[in-house]
Amino acid sequence: MPEQLEIAQLGNPVLRKRTEGIPVPLRSPHLHLMDNMLFTLKNVNGVGLAAPQVYVSDKLLIIAPAPNDRYPDAPNMDSIIMINPHLKWLSPETEDGWEGCLSIPGLRGIVQRALSVEVSYTDTSGKSNNIRLSGFPARVFQHEYDHLQGMLFIDRVKSTEYLATEKEYIRIVQS
Ligand SMILES: [Zn+2]
Numbered sequence: 001m002p003e004q005l006e007i008a009q010l011g012n013p014v015l016r017k018r019t020e021g022i023p024v025p026l027r028s029p030h031l032h033l034m035d036n037m038l039f040t041l042k043n044v045n046g047v048g049l050a051a052p053q054v055y056v057s058d059k060l061l062i063i064a065p066a067p068n069d070r071y072p073d074a075p076n077m078d079s080i081i082m083i084n085p086h087l088k089w090l091s092p093e094t095e096d097g098w099e100g101c102l103s104i105p106g107l108r109g110i111v112q113r114a115l116s117v118e119v120s121y122t123d124t125s126g127k128s129n130n131i132r133l134s135g136f137p138a139r140v141f142q143h144e145y146d147h148l149q150g151m152l153f154i155d156r157v158k159s160t161e162y163l164a165t166e167k168e169y170i171r172i173v174q175s
């Protein structure tokens with residue numbers, strides 16, 4: 001049975017470290033980690049999760065854009081597990097949008113992100129893949145990819161005036 005993992009929060013040094021590449025083919029500790037991360041992500045209404053957020057400093061992330069209480073307008077997409085992802089291309093077109101982070105509960109911020117990205121990664125079967133993402137899934141990817149470099153969305157807001165608590169964020173988006 002997969003288990004619910006504890007989420008590291010802002011202030012823990014694991015969130016500020018650059019992650020290590022994962023040897024492929026995957027061995028059982030990483031396979032278990034992926035199962036547990038998927039399970040955890042579903043339980044906490046997240047749209048993405050990176051390994052440092054569960055105290056593991058490895059290059060592994062999941063993007064799982066789907067509508068939930070925290071992101072009601074998210075598109076419904078199958079989750080993608082990316083091992084050793086590499087950001088190959090960012091579109092010059094950008095978009096401002098609200099982000100939150102499971103590791104920074106209660107806070108939201110407006111972050112400028114590339115509208116589209118091209119990414120290469122290894123999948124769970126050890127195969128190399130290339131994918132192009134646009135819009136919300138591209139935003140989720142860029143957010144999770146930042147985690148692998150020890151970066152957080154609060155580092156990306158143009159100014160602290162672009163931060164809001166969850167309560168005020170709900171007020172803003174509902175107005
Ligand atoms: Zn995050």
